[in-house]
Amino acid sequence: MNLAFHGFADDGKARLPGSLHVNRRLSRWLAFHPDGTATIRPGKVELGQGILTTLAQIAAEELGLPLPAIRIAPTVTGESPDEAVTSGSLSVQECGMALRHACADARALFMSVAAQSSGVPHEALRVEGGRFLAPDGAEISSYAALSDRDLLDAEASPDASPIPASARRVAGTSAPRLDLPPKLRGEPRFIHDMRLPGMLHARMIRPPRPDARLVTAPDFALREGDFLAVVAATEAEAARAAERATRLARWEGGTPLPADWTRWLEETPGERSTVAEHGEAKDGTSVLRRVFWRPFLAHGSVGTCCAVALWEAGALRVWSHSQGPYNLRTDLAKALHLPPEAVVVEHREGAGCYGHNGADDVALDAALCARAHPGRPVRALWTRAEELASAPLSPAMRVAVEVHRDDGGRITSWRSEARGNGHSGRPGRAKDPALLSAPLLPRAAPMPVSINPPLAGGGGVQRNLVPIYRVPHMKAEMVRLTEMPIRSSALRGLGALANVWAIESVMDELSEGDPVGFRLRHLDDPRAATVLLEAVDMSGFEERHKLPEGDGMGIALARYKNTGAWCAAVAHIRAEETLRCLSLHLACDMGEVINPDGALNQLEGGAIHGTSIALKEEARFDEERILSTSWDAYPVLRFSEVPRVMVKLITRPEEPPLGAGEPSVAPTIAAIANAVHQALGIRPTRMPFTPENLAKESD
Amino acid sequence: MDHHGTHHGGVRMGFTLNGRPVEHQGGVTLLEALRGDFALSGPRFGCGEERCGACHVLLDGESVPSCALPVEAAEGREVVTIEGLTPQRLQEAFEAEQAGQCGFCLSGILVSAAALLRRNPDPDEAAIRAALEPHLCRCGAHNRILRAVRRAAA
Ligand code: FES
Ligand code: FES
Numbered sequence: 033m034n035l036a037f038h039g040f041a042d043d044g045k046a047r048l049p050g051s052l053h054v055n056r057r058l059s060r061w062l063a064f065h066p067d068g069t070a071t072i073r074p075g076k077v078e079l080g081q082g083i084l085t086t087l088a089q090i091a092a093e094e095l096g097l098p099l100p101a102i103r104i105a106p107t108v109t110g111e112s113p114d115e116a117v118t119s120g121s122l123s124v125q126e127c128g129m130a131l132r133h134a135c136a137d138a139r140a141l142f143m144s145v146a147a148q149s150s151g152v153p154h155e156a157l158r159v160e161g162g163r164f165l166a167p168d169g170a171e172i173s174s175y176a177a178l179s180d181r182d183l184l185d186a187e188a189s190p191d192a193s194p195i196p197a198s199a200r201r202v203a204g205t206s207a208p209r210l211d212l213p214p215k216l217r218g219e220p221r222f223i224h225d226m227r228l229p230g231m232l233h234a235r236m237i238r239p240p241r242p243d244a245r246l247v248t249a250p251d252f253a254l255r256e257g258d259f260l261a262v263v264a265a266t267e268a269e270a271a272r273a274a275e276r277a278t279r280l281a282r283w284e285g286g287t288p289l290p291a292d293w294t295r296w297l298e299e300t301p302g303e304r305s306t307v308a309e310h311g312e313a314k315d316g317t318s319v320l321r322r323v324f325w326r327p328f329l330a331h332g333s334v335g336t337c338c339a340v341a342l343w344e345a346g347a348l349r350v351w352s353h354s355q356g357p358y359n360l361r362t363d364l365a366k367a368l369h370l371p372p373e374a375v376v377v378e379h380r381e382g383a384g385c386y387g388h389n390g391a392d393d394v395a396l397d398a399a400l401c402a403r404a405h406p407g408r409p410v411r412a413l414w415t416r417a418e419e420l421a422s423a424p425l426s427p428a429m430r431v432a433v434e435v436h437r438d439d440g441g442r443i444t445s446w447r448s449e450a451r452g453n454g455h456s457g458r459p460g461r462a463k464d465p466a467l468l469s470a471p472l473l474p475r476a477a478p479m480p481v482s483i484n485p486p487l488a489g490g491g492g493v494q495r496n497l498v499p500i501y502r503v504p505h506m507k508a509e510m511v512r513l514t515e516m517p518i519r520s521s522a523l524r525g526l527g528a529l530a531n532v533w534a535i536e537s538v539m540d541e542l543s544e545g546d547p548v549g550f551r552l553r554h555l556d557d558p559r560a561a562t563v564l565l566e567a568v569d570m571s572g573f574e575e576r577h578k579l580p581e582g583d584g585m586g587i588a589l590a591r592y593k594n595t596g597a598w599c600a601a602v603a604h605i606r607a608e609e610t611l612r613c614l615s616l617h618l619a620c621d622m623g624e625v626i627n628p629d630g631a632l633n634q635l636e637g638g639a640i641h642g643t644s645i646a647l648k649e650e651a652r653f654d655e656e657r658i659l660s661t662s663w664d665a666y667p668v669l670r671f672s673e674v675p676r677v678m679v680k681l682i683t684r685p686e687e688p689p690l691g692a693g694e695p696s697v698a699p700t701i702a703a704i705a706n707a708v709h710q711a712l713g714i715r716p717t718r719m720p721f722t723p724e725n726l727a728k729e730s731d
Numbered sequence: 732m733d734h735h736g737t738h739h740g741g742v743r744m745g746f747t748l749n750g751r752p753v754e755h756q757g758g759v760t761l762l763e764a765l766r767g768d769f770a771l772s773g774p775r776f777g778c779g780e781e782r783c784g785a786c787h788v789l790l791d792g793e794s795v796p797s798c799a800l801p802v803e804a805a806e807g808r809e810v811v812t813i814e815g816l817t818p819q820r821l822q823e824a825f826e827a828e829q830a831g832q833c834g835f836c837l838s839g840i841l842v843s844a845a846a847l848l849r850r851n852p853d854p855d856e857a858a859i860r861a862a863l864e865p866h867l868c869r870c871g872a873h874n875r876i877l878r879a880v881r882r883a884a885a
Contacts, residue, residue, distance in 0.1 A: 080833025080870055208829060215834030216822040218773020218813035222835065225772040267767050268759040271779075334777045334785055334869045335835040383777075384833035384870040416778040629829055633872065637832055640871030663782035663867065671863040674873040 046190040052130035055113030056187045061134040064179040068162050071103045075115025076127040080384035081693050082630040083123045085210045089626055090128050093202040094135035094194055096159035107379040109361045117356035120490050121596055121691020137192035141183050146173035197685040206629030223353050223380035224338045228409040234401040235274035236261045238422050240657040241286030248282035254404050258472040263401050287517045288655040294325055297430045302511040307494040311505035316436030316444040322538055326530040326719045328651040329426040329523055330666055335383025336414040337390035341398035343406045347374045352395040353382025359460025360392045367396055367465040387523035390414055390423035392459045393468035417661035425651050426523035427453035431534040445505040448497055450527055453513045454482030455492030457521035481516045490593050496528035499535050500591050501554035525697040532698035533705055536588035537715055540706045547587050559621050563600040564589050566619030566680055571602035582607045586706025592695035597622035599695040603703035607711045611721055613643045613675040613704055618696055623687035634692035636677045642700030644669035648720050746805040749815025761797035761805055762786045773813035773838040784866030787839035788812050794846040813838035816845055824883035832870035840866045844880045853884055
């Protein structure tokens with residue numbers, strides 16, 4: 033996604049790293065202050081993943097400033113660089129590498145000015161704590177002393193030379209999270225904590241089916257077409273008014289939801305396309321065919337979506353935890369019929385974000401309410417039910433795999449098909465605004481049907497559909513459904529969650545009791561083999577036959593997007609009345625690691641998220657509405673169920689950095705599935721692996 | 732801070748909030764009073780249905796969800812939120828373990844951990860897991876959180 037999704041046109045300009053290429057002015061990225069600090073302005077945003085700490089480390093390193101001297105400006109449209117969306121585990125590649133280069137360039141620029149004015153040759157100068165020192169230690173100048181000059185009002189030079197890997201001192205160390213201390217003390221920090229003078233509070237009332245029409249609305253509510261909300265002076269009053277309005281509103285019509293979703297997946301028309309193909313199709317002497325089903329999933333942040341909007345003199349300012357402030361601005365402007373310059377979106381942190389959730393949607397909700405109360409800031413907050421049912425869901429998938437083998441058991445042909453709705457329905461990309469409430473407005477266009485980005489941009493339903501294993505013939509196809517009764521978009525890992533599970537389950541089955549050796553025999557990629565062997569080593573996987581009855585271990589391997597980090601996982605599960613995952617061992621190679629502990633934190637979190645998805649999660653609905661609107665109806669992993677997670681990082685400082693947020697999710701799911709086979713003798717083909725679903729497997 | 736609930740006249744009720752006496756008009760949930768009327772940010776709204784733990788506070792030393800509890804239930808009692816949790820042993824342990832990602836779940840979790848350590852100064856992992864069972868952490872920081880509570884106990 034992101035930049036890769038848009039693709040770089042060959043614009044004839046010298047290639048600059050990451051998003052610096054399309055945001056070339058240094059002043060967009062950083063500024064120096066007379067007090068000796070520097071501000072960096074990333075266009076990528078904090079989603080709970082710790083990216084700001086990582087970016088500050090990169091800047092501190094290149095500038096020769098201590099970490100506390102780096103200030104981080106929140107992303108604001110019109111001021112910060114446009115870095116599209118913070119997603120796809122790409123922030124370090126796109127923003128980090130841009131900042132590394134921009135800061136190295138700024139350092140060189142400032143030092144050359146210092147050299148010129150002092151007569152000390154540039155090469156003889158060194159930077160320490162933001163001061164430029166001559167060989168004898170005398171201070172020649174500093175960033176602070178030159179901060180009033182417009183030196184950064186220049187394009188980045190392609191020649192800037194960042195500090196070589198071997199000399200890095202800050203990047204590569206586990207700097208503590210900058211945002212943790214205030215969060216541990218309950219200091220106002222989240223968007224939910226914004227308190228502006230005169231601020232009003234809004235709550236929305238949602239149609240049961242996304243496109244139902246509003247026939248009766250209570251007078252005290254705010255209505256625009258089929259958009260219905262209440263606005264009050266306090267949160268408590270807004271919540272009560274919303275309850276009353278929900279009882280009084282009458283809706284009708286709308287497209288029925290696909291209550292029998294597996295049948296719907298098979299029968300709904302779609303667009304078929306080939307994802308990848310190589311070699312010559314050759315049927316083998318034996319064939320294995322398997323079909324895997326994965327339900328719709330919810331994001332389920334612990335905090336609900338929230339936005340604050342202020343409408344003043346025909347212009348709109350919105351504070352939002354959007355992953356893409358510029359993209360949100362585009363769609364807000366379209367939905368509200370404003371020129372984009374009349375809209376400013378400023379980022380504020382929300383609760384953990386694991387993909388395209390309702391952050392953008394609630395921004396339009398707040399804006400619509402603010403338009404009805406010009407001059408007053410309006411804070412809109414979603415309920416738990418909206419969080420679980422009104423945000424886009426990760427679309428259900430059906431993955432079919434067919435593998436042919438010759439008499440020697442070697443794979444001759446691998447064919448697969450992934451089917452479902454598109455995984456990308458983010459704002460800012462389609463002709464019409466992709467915000468929940470936009471289609472409800474008078475004369476508005478319907479919600480754009482989600483698409484799948486091309487594989488070069490990471491793909492959607494087809495992400496990780498192509499096996500990393502060597503097979504003489506391979507054909508992978510996808511079918512994107514062209515109807516979208518349940519709004520679908522990106523959730524951590526996208527199609528990889530089902531595709532890696534399908535591939536690794538089939539590989540396990542084909543391996544006939546030698547899952548490690550069989551995989552190694554089909555691998556050409558030494559980094560993949562290394563993480564696989566590491567995971568085996570650290571987990572005691574080869575001793576799995578000693579486990580008591582009812583226990584099982586499983587292994588799985590993937591390279592995220594086939595271009596990102598490598599991750600192998602071993603799961604140890606126990607089958608009681610339900611399945612429990614006792615422990616996970618993961619080995620991961622993500623190239624250069626800027627903040628090892630931060631990366632571990634992300635990988636552990638991804639593994640636990642994967643465990644929760646594998647064992648528990650499924651959005652439920654009938655034809656009228658989504659039913660999984662509470663934590664009781666959409667259970668996720670709790671403390672008593674959480675496995676111990678051990679992660680080993682294989683760091684390669686010379687290699688490009690790859691993201692940590694997503695690579696561990698899919699291998700964890702697949703490793704759990706393979707552990708089920710040892711524990712129960714069955715290979716699950718329906719997620720989640722609940723007793724009801726496992727009972728349907730007839731092996 | 733001299734906190735007052737901002738409601739129109741009528742009978743006021745009182746309780747202690749982070750060591751200070753406060754008054755409130757009533758008629759809202761404890762969470763609404765804490766965030767809305769006393770302008771605290773630590774207690775968080777996550778579900779309003781006592782199912783996620785984000786809103787936990789200490790009520791006479793016991794960790795309870797505040798999102799569905801009428802503020803009247805606090806009458807004459809002692810309410811402590813994350814802002815009032817001292818000494819900062821837990822906060823320091825969480826920093827040492829880098830226990831958290833987005834941090835949204837943490838204020839509730841620290842409150843429950845504080846209640847646990849008061850009843851059981853040396854809890855084993857099973858006891859910590861049990862005490863934190865009401866709390867969801869969607870970022871998956873659980874193992875670090877378990878270690879942090881152990882560290883605070885040590
Ligand atoms: S907000 Fe109170 S338990 Fe979720
Ligand atoms: S750290 Fe994000 S929910 Fe726990």
